[in-house]
Amino acid sequence: MKRKYTGLRAxxxxxxxxxxxxxxxxxxxxxxxxxxxxxYPAWHAWITSPAMSIATAAFFAxxxxxxxxxxxDVLVDYVHAMxxxxxxxxxxxxxxxxMGVWVVRILWTQHG
Amino acid sequence: xxxxxxxxxxxRDEKPYMQAFDIEIQPTDRMLxxxxxxxxxxxxxxxxxxxxxxxxxxxxxxxxxxxRNGLACVTPVRELKEPVELRPLPTFPIIRxxxxxxxxxxxxxxxxxxxxxxxxxxxxKERLQSPQDREKLDGSYECILCACCTSQCPSSWxxxxxxxxxxxxxxxxxxxxxxxxxxxxxxxxxxxxxYRLFRCRTIMNxxxxxPKGLSPSRAIERIRxxxxxxxxxxxxxxxHRVPPIR
Numbered sequence: 001m002k003r004k005y006t007g008l009r010a011x012x013x014x015x016x017x018x019x020x021x022x023x024x025x026x027x028x029x030x031x032x033x034x035x036x037x038x039x040y041p042a043w044h045a046w047i048t049s050p051a052m053s054i055a056t057a058a059f060f061a062x063x064x065x066x067x068x069x070x071x072x073d074v075l076v077d078y079v080h081a082m083x084x085x086x087x088x089x090x091x092x093x094x095x096x097x098x099m100g101v102w103v104v105r106i107l108w109t110q111h112g
Numbered sequence: 113x114x115x116x117x118x119x120x121x122x123x124r125d126e127k128p129y130m131q132a133f134d135i136e137i138q139p140t141d142r143m144l145x146x147x148x149x150x151x152x153x154x155x156x157x158x159x160x161x162x163x164x165x166x167x168x169x170x171x172x173x174x175x176x177x178x179x180r181n182g183l184a185c186v187t188p189v190r191e192l193k194e195p196v197e198l199r200p201l202p203t204f205p206i207i208r209x210x211x212x213x214x215x216x217x218x219x220x221x222x223x224x225x226x227x228x229x230x231x232x233x234x235x236x237k238e239r240l241q242s243p244q245d246r247e248k249l250d251g252s253y254e255c256i257l258c259a260c261c262t263s264q265c266p267s268s269w270x271x272x273x274x275x276x277x278x279x280x281x282x283x284x285x286x287x288x289x290x291x292x293x294x295x296x297x298x299x300x301x302x303x304x305x306x307y308r309l310f311r312c313r314t315i316m317n318x319x320x321x322x323p324k325g326l327s328p329s330r331a332i333e334r335i336r337x338x339x340x341x342x343x344x345x346x347x348x349x350x351x352h353r354v355p356p357i358r
Binding site: 078 | 301307308339
């Protein structure tokens with residue numbers, strides 16, 4: 001997509017990520033309702049299985065991208081002083097990145 | 113009926129105020145504009161407003177009526193909740209009373225190049241257009257540029273200089289789908305950045321208050337799909353019933 005279409009790209013990211021998150025959540029809830037892992041080892045095995053790892057990682061990537069686009073839209077709407085907006089956007093970006101790192105730690109490392 | 117009308121004259125007043133008027137509704141009073149003019153002529157002739165065609169086609173008398181934008185000349189007066197609050201179009205600079213400065217609004221309209229761009233050799237008589245192609249303009253050419261939509265759009269409130277606004281974008285759509293126009297790529301390129309079109313959050317205030325029953329939000333969605341090369345409904349935009357102002 002050409003550089004001058006950054007608005008379209010952000011809009012698309014928000015919608016595609018929303019669709020994926022919806023499908024993932026539905027699948028997740030149905031799985032918990034139909035075949036729930038009853039102890040921690042079963043849960044851990046399910047969540048860290050290759051398919052679920054990829055799907056879950058994609059879910060959180062979608063969530064962070066979606067949240068970034070949403071929060072950036074809010075700041076662009078309401079904060080017109082560029083210096084303040086840049087600072088707030090940096091804060092939001094840092095927070096979301098931190099949350100992303102935290103998710104990885106919790107789900108896929110021993111430190112979780 | 114009781115009316116509460118926004119008054120502000122920069123030369124005379126320090127700040128705006130609401131002035132109350134009581135007037136007997138006569139059998140000949142059908143629309144709000146009839147009553148405003150009788151108030152002006154019988155009680156306070158300094159009351160200032162724009163009006164012209166008195167039939168809903170010029171767009172001059174667009175004002176905020178009980179919180180919703182509309183044309184005074186086609187708003188039935190008897191059904192309005194009292195006291196009827198009349199204000200100028202929201203967030204537009206005020207010249208006097210109900211008269212606002214439309215410069216910003218027109219500037220956004222001009223910025224989308226509201227004319228057919230076609231550098232091909234001019235035909236002997238005219239650039240032909242089939243009835244099917246002409247139908248694609250339905251639901252967008254009827255805009256009277258009254259600014260009810262744009263002044264009710266929160267995205268226009270927050271970024272009036274950068275967001276084109278519903279009226280401008282509806283006209284952008286009108287030229288994008290015009291079969292005689294050859295600048296479609298340039299028109300779409302112009303609207304791809306985060307501001308000109310993509311401040312729109314599909315709030316749909318525009319569609320709700322359009323006194324001509326037009327749907328700028330539908331047009332904006334179609335522009336987005338056109339940018340993605342997704343071809344959905346290619347026909348004109350349907351007009352919708354205008355929700356009455358109460």
